[in-house]
Amino acid sequence: MFSDIEVTSPADFHVHLRQGEMCKVVTPLVRKGGFKLAYVMPNLRPPITTTEMALTYKKELEAIDPGTEYLMTLYLSPDLTPNEIRKAKDAGIVGVKSYPRGVTTNSEGGIESYEAYYPVFEAMEKVGMVLNLHGEVPSDPTSNTCVLNAEIKFLPHLRSIHERFPKLRIVLEHATTRAAVETVKSLGETVGCTITAHHLALTVDDWAGQGFHYCKPVAKFPDDRLALREVIREGHPRFFLGSDSAPHPSETKSTSTPQVGCAAGVFTSAHLLPLTAHLLEEFGALDKLEGFVSINGRRFYGKEVAAGSEKIRLRRSSAPIIVPNAFGAGTQSVVPFMAGGRINWDIVDS
């Protein structure tokens, strides 16, 4: 049994750092959670749709915590042009995030059809930007589409974009189903897939009546969770961690009215590396930790680090670590995943 693990420069390839006061609370928690790199989602209000907005946002993040490397993304919308893609690439922006309309937090401006974006995808393929897909179609009772099959019904879109743009690097974000895992495995080397920490723990039973476990995509069947665990245990090189850590004020998670339900999102940044180690160990994949949180994702994105780069050391705690009940305070109080629960690993301060 391992008691110490070293992980080279962990990278979270999907994280929400928000704006304003909440941004100040959660941005430093990326590093506290053991991560050196944050791949930053653009679903702000307004969404990050231009190079300038992304660079401004990056400066804000660096002002809050310069110790993390921030990879920036743009929000796919009709405003985005091939010209803007080239400009963004030159400015160091890494990816473009696609949200189907209305399926998650701040996605009201999301896309409805992909064909309209083919010129943008073509430019991205050419310059080497990554397309990040929130892989869900909107709910539609007339076609029996709901949050449970929204991801499965999205997979043909993934296939067709990949077929049309085989050299475009695409990441299917926060996969939650066996079907998604199998689809990504069946596609070429340019298609990767992020998996969150919380989807390794949750099934639908856990968010039924429990707002703190409610997120999009929702956690699915036990067999879907098993598929996520299996692909990590197998060490598949195109699957890697993207936490989708999504802070919401605790009030919006703990309470609802008949008119307004809970906010969708699970917050994991603050203890992400120990949490991931804890979960991987539970299903016998602790030896795949470094691949999952550092090597696979960095290789996919071409962000490999040199041998001898800073490593984060985890130690099995002699007494279980109790996850704090909240980070931040007042209206910016955020409840972490497994708040009050126990995890077995802790980061050793260097």
Add this chain to the structure above:
Amino acid sequence: MFSDIEVTSPADFHVHLRQGEMCKVVTPLVRKGGFKLAYVMPNLRPPITTTEMALTYKKELEAIDPGTEYLMTLYLSPDLTPNEIRKAKDAGIVGVKSYPRGVTTNSEGGIESYEAYYPVFEAMEKVGMVLNLHGEVPSDPTSNTCVLNAEIKFLPHLRSIHERFPKLRIVLEHATTRAAVETVKSLGETVGCTITAHHLALTVDDWAGQGFHYCKPVAKFPDDRLALREVIREGHPRFFLGSDSAPHPSETKSTSTPQVGCAAGVFTSAHLLPLTAHLLEEFGALDKLEGFVSINGRRFYGKEVAAGSEKIRLRRSSAPIIVPNAFGAGTQSVVPFMAGGRINWDIVDS
């Protein structure tokens, strides 16, 4: 378009009337909601397991509101004997409710296997008591069982009990899936099925992150909801209303902590008849209202009423009726389904 409807003596064949102060709040609301008969669930603390307990409970209900007819049930447990069944039948108790262990409110004492109860079922078949099945198996990740397929996985139990006791009247309670509807249709005349009002309105999307719509069984896919609507529209005589109206203090519905989620249950008693009319009209089944809320269930239970019995009159309201935000007060405040929403029908005071 109808503007007035008369319904003969509506009967709710599945309702939770609770105990203590909550019982005093909700019991009179059965009649307020337009119903003359309440088929009363036995999952109290402690559960109603004997004839005496059921009769005592019935007296309590009659003391609170003597204007409703209460049909009483026993809770299936190892305490229940064929002798007690005969005693219960003689005392006018109508049914026995089976809860799988741990799947809903106060079901910790529920059953794990049906074979052990075959002597009880045999006695019930002989004396003519009804078996009411909460048709879900407990969640079990190792067999990919969760709240979404718990009902479908229960259906083989329904089939086998019916095959073994073909004359035993069985009701599959609060069906939520197309598979359940089709199974019941395929079985003999002794198998009936209740459908709640709220499952005619909700799908999984509605309870995702919304505790007020969380109940057991959970609402399923849009196609499942469609199957419930279709079987009512078809006027199938073995499908009838059982509201499963399940009051919980609003605090336990509106708030959760990371450790404790929301209570499971939707409260519909207080406006059940107008609500049901409203929903049936939405899917073109208003002409089946009387069959669904009165005739089918009463016939199944042998509780037909004489021609000329009291009718409840509904009128299409010129201004939409706003559903109250709560009934009761303080710790016994209960939020009704569609609180603050609009329904088109109202009961005309006679």
